[in-house]
Amino acid sequence: MNRVEAEPWRSDEAAGQLLPAALKTWDYSTDLTLTRIVHLDLSGIREDCRLPDSTRLRLCVRYWPSTSRLRYSAFQALLSTRTPQNVTVVEMTVPGADLGGLLTVETIVELAEDIQSDDPFVPRRAGSILWNDQVTVHLEGAAGLLPTAPVSFSEAGLPSGATWYVSMDGGDWQQAAMGSLLVLLNTDNPSVRKALDVENDEATTLLWDALGIDIVTDLVGRALDDDAFDEHQDEVDADGDLTMAGLVRSLVRTYLAQPTELPALAIKRLRDERRGDPSKYRAQVQTGVGFPRGAVR
16 A cells, blocks of 8 residues: 555646646746645554654655756645644645746655664654655746747748747836737748647757747847846836846746856856857857757756
């Protein structure tokens, strides 16, 4: 009999349904809320691990995106020593600005305190993992950030052989990002036309990955070119929508910042590096985004 039976995660993004392998509608302005129910045979866990009946256990959840080495704690609950069984409803909300790439969520049952034991095979230190499981979900990341529109470039007066055009309305960093950006997809281009019709295709995946590179490169690059960008600190506008400045900082934080590096410092570093070597900056974007998909940062 299993001592821990964890029901599958469910997601608000999936209308309360089981968490899918990929969340195609996710973007950086969207916080991700996950829930699951965990059934625990506490007496059985202590018995299997040869722990005293009074040992305190803890159920916790942590997560991390593939674009960062940082692990975040999302949920913690001390488990009662008075009942042999426990049912815990786990609910966690992950800020969208922290995410990108692949999201891994780990559920853990661990020791909540140090215990005394002379048995070398008995866990003794607080934080010792007694049980865990992991689930990974692909977030659409940069390619899913912006609204898209299929357009005939020849009719729109744009270069007819191009693949896409990232349109940014004005240069106000405090305006809402989702109302200011639009990706135009050229229906005159055979590769784009095929990609719009065929989802699960290697060439299609590579094409959309390349679009992700262009989005991050262009949007962050515009901020790096504007010395006044640093003055715009608000990440949400009066209506609570993600601003252009907030979007750029999310991209930097997720894809381009070094571990523990604050976005402001990362932007300063990137600005200096880009002015000295634009090609290196683009290579850094490719590395951060993980191009092609599946590449390890």
